[in-house]
Amino acid sequence: MKRTPLIAGNWKMFKTCSEAVETAKRLAELTQNITDMDIMIAPSFTSLVLVSESLKNINSLINIGAQNLFYHKEGAYTGEISAAMLKSAGVSYVIIGHSERRQYFGETNEDVCRKIRASIESNIVPIMCIGETETEKKEEKTLYVLDKQIENGLKGFRSNELATLVIAYEPVWAIGTGNTATPEQAEEVHRYIRSKIEKMFDLNLAENMRILYGGSVKPDNISELMSHENIDGALVGGASLDVNNFIKIVNFNK
Ligand code: PEP
Numbered sequence: 001m002k003r004t005p006l007i008a009g010n011w012k013m014f015k016t017c018s019e020a021v022e023t024a025k026r027l028a029e030l031t032q033n034i035t036d037m038d039i040m041i042a043p044s045f046t047s048l049v050l051v052s053e054s055l056k057n058i059n060s061l062i063n064i065g066a067q068n069l070f071y072h073k074e075g076a077y078t079g080e081i082s083a084a085m086l087k088s089a090g091v092s093y094v095i096i097g098h099s100e101r102r103q104y105f106g107e108t109n110e111d112v113c114r115k116i117r118a119s120i121e122s123n124i125v126p127i128m129c130i131g132e133t134e135t136e137k138k139e140e141k142t143l144y145v146l147d148k149q150i151e152n153g154l155k156g157f158r159s160n161e162l163a164t165l166v167i168a169y170e171p172v173w174a175i176g177t178g179n180t181a182t183p184e185q186a187e188e189v190h191r192y193i194r195s196k197i198e199k200m201f202d203l204n205l206a207e208n209m210r211i212l213y214g215g216s217v218k219p220d221n222i223s224e225l226m227s228h229e230n231i232d233g234a235l236v237g238g239a240s241l242d243v244n245n246f247i248k249i250v251n252f253n254k
């Protein structure tokens with residue numbers, strides 16, 4: 001099954017507006033001829049418009065993502081950002097339920113579900129992050145945790161509504177720690193996630209869904225990860241901040 005790879009960079013709370021624009025432009029120059037995969041960068045909210053406008057001028061193939069959204073259309077929700085606002089800022093992807101949001105901001109699977117619906121209604125591709133903590137892994141609860149995150153995160157959806165959904169498997173113990181899951185461990189979990197999607201929805205959705213791996217992805221481990229059948233790309237944090245590192249990851253097949 002051939003799925004278009006997606007290499008996505010999560011810039012987290014790094015880079016001022018000028019730094020973000022500068023990084024994005026350099027990356028755009030270096031990726032001008034790459035048409036065999038999708039590339040996404042997710043700057044902070046404050047840089048989204050500037051980055052997307054600056055890339056428009058140079059005809060870039062890079063997609064702009066946001067790191068979060070709020071699920072209401074509009075209203076008295078001080079400090080929040082809606083899907084329509086993101087859309088108007090040039091955003092086409094949004095990261096939802098990142099473990100840092102679950103851990104530090106109390107995001108639940110139910111929030112994740114509402115956010116996925118809001119993004120789909122605004123034609124923004126949702127990247128749903130799931131993954132177990134170190135304790136959950138030690139207690140052999142990985143599959144149970146993933147089941148709950150998937151069942152509750154995708155509750156109430158019909159298969160055809162999820163055609164664009166991307167899932168990012170990000171074991172929390174691997175994020176920002178340098179401890180990558182082995183490619184074999186990641187492949188096994190990805191295969192499980194795909195079979196779960198098939199059981200909850202159908203084979204067609206499961207076969208076409210892109211499942212990314214995230215957690216200390218670096219230039220020196222990306223090729224091996226990507227050589228596995230069920231690993232369709234990567235969500236990259238730390239290594240996406242530096243153009244030289246990120247471009248090596250994007251060029252994993254060169
Ligand atoms: C992430 O932020 O989604 C992530 C995977 O971070 P890192 O690559 O730094 O582990």
